[in-house]
Amino acid sequence: MRSMPSLAIDARPAGFGALRSALAAVRLGAGGAMAGWPVLLGRSGFYVLLMIVLTALWDKVTTERLPGTLVAALPAGGLALYIGVTEWIGLSVPAIHLRLEDDIRSGVVETHLLRPKAYLLQRFAESWGAMLVRMAATGAAALVMLVLSGRAWPTPPALAALVVLGPLGGTIGLLLFTIAGLSAFWVRRTVPAFLILQKMLFLLGGLFAPVTLYPAWLTRLAEATPFAAHMFWPASLTITPTAAQMAAALGAQLLWIGLLAGLATLIWRAGLAKVLRGEL
Amino acid sequence: MTRTSLLENYAHGAAAAVRASFADRTNFLLQSLSMVVNNGFMLVLWFMFFAGFRSVGGWRLADMALLIGIIMSIVGVAGIVFGGYRDMAATILSGEIDALLTQPRSVLARLLARDSYPSAWGDLGTAVVILIAFAGLSWRDLPWFAAGWVSGLIVYIAAAVSFASLAFWISGARSLARDMTEWVILVSTYPGSIYSGASKLIAYTLLPAGFVVLTPVRLLRHPSLETLAVVVAAAAVYAAIAAGAFDLGLRRYRQGATPVMGA
Amino acid sequence: MSAVITAQDLRKTYRYASRRGGVLGAIGGAFAPDYKLIEAVDGVSFEIAAGERVAIIGPNGAGKSTTLKMLSGVLEPTSGEASVFGFTPWAQRKALAYRIGVVFGQRSQLWGELPARDSFALLGHIYDQRGAAFDRRLQALIERFELGALMDQPVQRMSLGQRMRCEITASLLHAPSLLFLDEPTIGLDITAKAAIRDFITQNARAEGQTVVLTSHDTRDIELVCDRVIVINRGRIVVDQPTDQLRRRFLAHKLVTLHAPSRSVRIDLPGVTRRPSEPHLAVFEIDTRKVRVEQALAAALDGGGIEDITIEDPPMEEVVREIYAVARD
Numbered sequence: 127m128r129s130m131p132s133l134a135i136d137a138r139p140a141g142f143g144a145l146r147s148a149l150a151a152v153r154l155g156a157g158g159a160m161a162g163w164p165v166l167l168g169r170s171g172f173y174v175l176l177m178i179v180l181t182a183l184w185d186k187v188t189t190e191r192l193p194g195t196l197v198a199a200l201p202a203g204g205l206a207l208y209i210g211v212t213e214w215i216g217l218s219v220p221a222i223h224l225r226l227e228d229d230i231r232s233g234v235v236e237t238h239l240l241r242p243k244a245y246l247l248q249r250f251a252e253s254w255g256a257m258l259v260r261m262a263a264t265g266a267a268a269l270v271m272l273v274l275s276g277r278a279w280p281t282p283p284a285l286a287a288l289v290v291l292g293p294l295g296g297t298i299g300l301l302l303f304t305i306a307g308l309s310a311f312w313v314r315r316t317v318p319a320f321l322i323l324q325k326m327l328f329l330l331g332g333l334f335a336p337v338t339l340y341p342a343w344l345t346r347l348a349e350a351t352p353f354a355a356h357m358f359w360p361a362s363l364t365i366t367p368t369a370a371q372m373a374a375a376l377g378a379q380l381l382w383i384g385l386l387a388g389l390a391t392l393i394w395r396a397g398l399a400k401v402l403r404g405e406l
Numbered sequence: 407m408t409r410t411s412l413l414e415n416y417a418h419g420a421a422a423a424v425r426a427s428f429a430d431r432t433n434f435l436l437q438s439l440s441m442v443v444n445n446g447f448m449l450v451l452w453f454m455f456f457a458g459f460r461s462v463g464g465w466r467l468a469d470m471a472l473l474i475g476i477i478m479s480i481v482g483v484a485g486i487v488f489g490g491y492r493d494m495a496a497t498i499l500s501g502e503i504d505a506l507l508t509q510p511r512s513v514l515a516r517l518l519a520r521d522s523y524p525s526a527w528g529d530l531g532t533a534v535v536i537l538i539a540f541a542g543l544s545w546r547d548l549p550w551f552a553a554g555w556v557s558g559l560i561v562y563i564a565a566a567v568s569f570a571s572l573a574f575w576i577s578g579a580r581s582l583a584r585d586m587t588e589w590v591i592l593v594s595t596y597p598g599s600i601y602s603g604a605s606k607l608i609a610y611t612l613l614p615a616g617f618v619v620l621t622p623v624r625l626l627r628h629p630s631l632e633t634l635a636v637v638v639a640a641a642a643v644y645a646a647i648a649a650g651a652f653d654l655g656l657r658r659y660r661q662g663a664t665p666v667m668g669a
Numbered sequence: 670m671s672a673v674i675t676a677q678d679l680r681k682t683y684r685y686a687s688r689r690g691g692v693l694g695a696i697g698g699a700f701a702p703d704y705k706l707i708e709a710v711d712g713v714s715f716e717i718a719a720g721e722r723v724a725i726i727g728p729n730g731a732g733k734s735t736t737l738k739m740l741s742g743v744l745e746p747t748s749g750e751a752s753v754f755g756f757t758p759w760a761q762r763k764a765l766a767y768r769i770g771v772v773f774g775q776r777s778q779l780w781g782e783l784p785a786r787d788s789f790a791l792l793g794h795i796y797d798q799r800g801a802a803f804d805r806r807l808q809a810l811i812e813r814f815e816l817g818a819l820m821d822q823p824v825q826r827m828s829l830g831q832r833m834r835c836e837i838t839a840s841l842l843h844a845p846s847l848l849f850l851d852e853p854t855i856g857l858d859i860t861a862k863a864a865i866r867d868f869i870t871q872n873a874r875a876e877g878q879t880v881v882l883t884s885h886d887t888r889d890i891e892l893v894c895d896r897v898i899v900i901n902r903g904r905i906v907v908d909q910p911t912d913q914l915r916r917r918f919l920a921h922k923l924v925t926l927h928a929p930s931r932s933v934r935i936d937l938p939g940v941t942r943r944p945s946e947p948h949l950a951v952f953e954i955d956t957r958k959v960r961v962e963q964a965l966a967a968a969l970d971g972g973g974i975e976d977i978t979i980e981d982p983p984m985e986e987v988v989r990e991i992y993a994v995a996r997d
Contacts (some may be wrong), residue, residue, distance in 0.1 A: 164578060165581075166587060168581070168582070171590070172585065175589055175592070175593075175613075176592070177601075178604075178605050178608075179592065179593060179596055179605065181599070182596075182600035182601060182605055183462065183596055183600045185461045186462050186597075186599060187459050187462055190461065190462070190463065191459050192459065192461060193412070193456060196458035196459055196462050197458045197459060209475050223504070266662070281568045317440070321440060321443070321444060321467075328451060329451070334451050334454075334455075335455070335458075339458060349418075
């Protein structure tokens with residue numbers, strides 16, 4: 127029996143093809159974010175407000191200098207720069223978990239599987255593109271505030287390092303929210319995962335205060351988590367602008383990007399297997 | 407035919423909204439409990455903060471607990487009884503007030519009573535615990551508390567209504583109004599001592615955290631007739647602004663000048 | 670018969686700021702907007718007597734809803750006058766509200782999560798209807814419209830048709846003597862539409878109510894209304910009794926036959942063929958001259974027909990025809 131000629135299209139994106147379509151998705155996401163410029167403007171406004179409130183808080187604490195408190199552990203210039211960096215990164219990460227939740231719950235994810243594109247990579251790349259645009263917008267607002275406030279700037283090497291470590295930190299955040307979003311395969315709603323993640327970012331990620339203010343054991347624990355690699359490590363350059371700190375930050379970030387990307391892929395495959403078994 | 411009073415009518419409307427929010431029990435429990443956990447966590451962070459720094463410009467942990475208790479209970483009661491404030495701009499823009507305009511009642515009251523949020527019960531629950539356990543209040547404070555709290559609630563809702571009224575003019579006001587209301591809450595959750603200059607000006611005007619929580623806290627910590635007068639006047643002024651803005655906007659809406667979807 | 674509604678030269682002009690693209694355009698637009706004026710209602714006058722059932726029909730965007738909103742007190746006209754039960758609707762909306770019932774087909778006045786009964790009770794309060802009299806009226810409406818089984822169901826779990834029955838009931842709770850219905854059958858399937866039409870007619874007859882409804886579906890008017898006002902681009906093009914309009918303009922049916930293998934012909938008086946895609950044959954049947962089933966029988970005679978649809982001509986066509994007649 128002569129076999130039928132195969133009409134199937136090879137559905138696996140391979141090598142450069144995958145990279146090209148991921149880059150296209152990055153451009154798509156960036157374009158979308160730029161088209162929504164009123165939202166960008168609104169977010170920058172929110173950043174400014176948040177900074178006004180938070181710097182007022184930390185400035186008050188720093189200038190008050192109550193004896194016997196943790197004030198001694200704070201940098202002389204206060205935490206304005208530190209907070210500025212954590213919020214810059216935090217506010218720039220798109221809510222990819224909601225996007226994934228929508229796709230998974232509505233079944234849209236199944237139609238995407240028909241396309242010869244890696245769905246998760248595409249969605250991630252899109253959000254990553256949007257993230258870069260947001261970082262540029264919020265970053266501009268941050269610099270304007272810095273000029274207007276008359277505060278001391280971060281050292282030039284720290285500033286240069288932030289251009290790299292900031293987006294890397296954002297990437298880790300995006301990976302964390304991706305994992306939270308993939309929980310929709312099992313629990314339908316991602317809100318619980320999101321809330322847990324948010325708490326971790328406050329406590330261990332350094333969003334609330336530099337984790338170095340905690341008792342030594344908690345500091346060490348926090349520094350070892352991906353949450354710190356998301357915000358604390360890049361922001362710590364404003365306090366300790368040394369080459370060693372930059373290297374440590376970069377190392378922690380690259381390690382976590384690798385680990386989290388692997389974890390997200392594994393979870394995605396498990397979720398996909400669930401879809402293919404018809405259990406969704 | 408006897409006329410029902412505005413208050414009685416409002417109570418019926420709000421009660422219906424509350425019953426509707428109970429309709430899905432699991433969702434109600436999930437939302438209200440996760441709000442309790444959420445608030446509890448924020449409280450723990452403040453405990454840690456004051457453990458480390460003791461004071462912020464004279465504000466101690468008990469003052470912070472009082473502040474958080476007041477804003478949380480205000481947001482809680484507002485979400486339960488006046489829940490329509492939260493998405494009011496969206497409601498206006500969707501043209502849903504057409505039907506309310508054909509009813510013999512105040513449109514604003516009907517709008518405020520049309521929604522109730524399960525998570526608000528979580529806010530109210532946490533707030534009560536915080537106020538009783540950590541705020542350092544005694545029974546003698548009750549009259550001052552009542553005055554300050556009611557005034558804060560009025561200012562908060564009035565601010566939200568004023569923001570939502572922007573929807574009568576701007577179609578993009580949906581998220582703007584929500585964001586600005588969220589910002590009032592944000593500014594209301596930090597010690598009042600940190601604000602000075604421009605930030606103080608904003609906190610006592612555009613984002614009136616000053617009158618929602620800070621003057622009520624001052625009234626409780628240093629009771630005086632002067633502060634009481636400020637508190638009462640603030641409630642009256644903000645309520646008047648909100649009523650005026652809404653009324654003006656509604657007039658514009660009825661002239662067909664509001665950019666309503668699907669009209 | 671005395672007039673319940675009088676409208677005199679009602680006009681409503683909407684002003685839109687036309688948008689310019691991009692950031693700069695939007696900023697420029699905020700300072701010096703370009704306005705476009707749209708005459709939604711362009712000088713409309715009519716009187717409606719007590720007990721009349723009137724349909725205002727016209728294509729989408731003709732000004733039907735705007736007219737209804739001005740008469741029910743929602744919108745203020747740009748100019749012109751109106752009186753409903755002696756009230757100026759937009760100036761005295763609360764006083765008028767007790768006398769009228771309003772249903773907006775695309776908006777709900779019921780709580781989705783709650784049983785219909787709860788929403789009815791709440792509306793009772795809103796209209797100051799209380800006690801035994803209200804209970805009796807609600808019971809009568811429940812029986813008349815057979816809502817018994819629906820009363821304890823959350824509204825969001827009802828079908829669109831069931832929901833619309835509840836919406837109309839809600840608007841009748843305070844026994845209004847005038848009912849405004851804006852597109853009451855929109856989105857409903859044929860069976861549900863028929864039920865709603867019966868429902869409205871039955872109630873109006875039982876209570877001697879005046880009914881004003883808007884629709885873009887020509888069939889709505891036939892069953893419910895004794896008078897039709899056709900409106901197009903903000904102006905009244907025809908205002909006549911329904912029978913007269915039906916005889917003159919609604920006497921056509923469109924029959925589409927799908928016959929892939931042959932060309933269909935119907936040689937009967939009153940049947941004209943319209944241009945159509947290949948494989949389809951579209952006939953316009955003048956029902957004053959020939960019955961639809963006669964025409965169909967003639968078409969089916971040759972066999973080879975795979976599908977048949979019978980439709981009323983779309984509203985736009987009826988309006989065009991009215992214009993054509995008016996011009997002659």
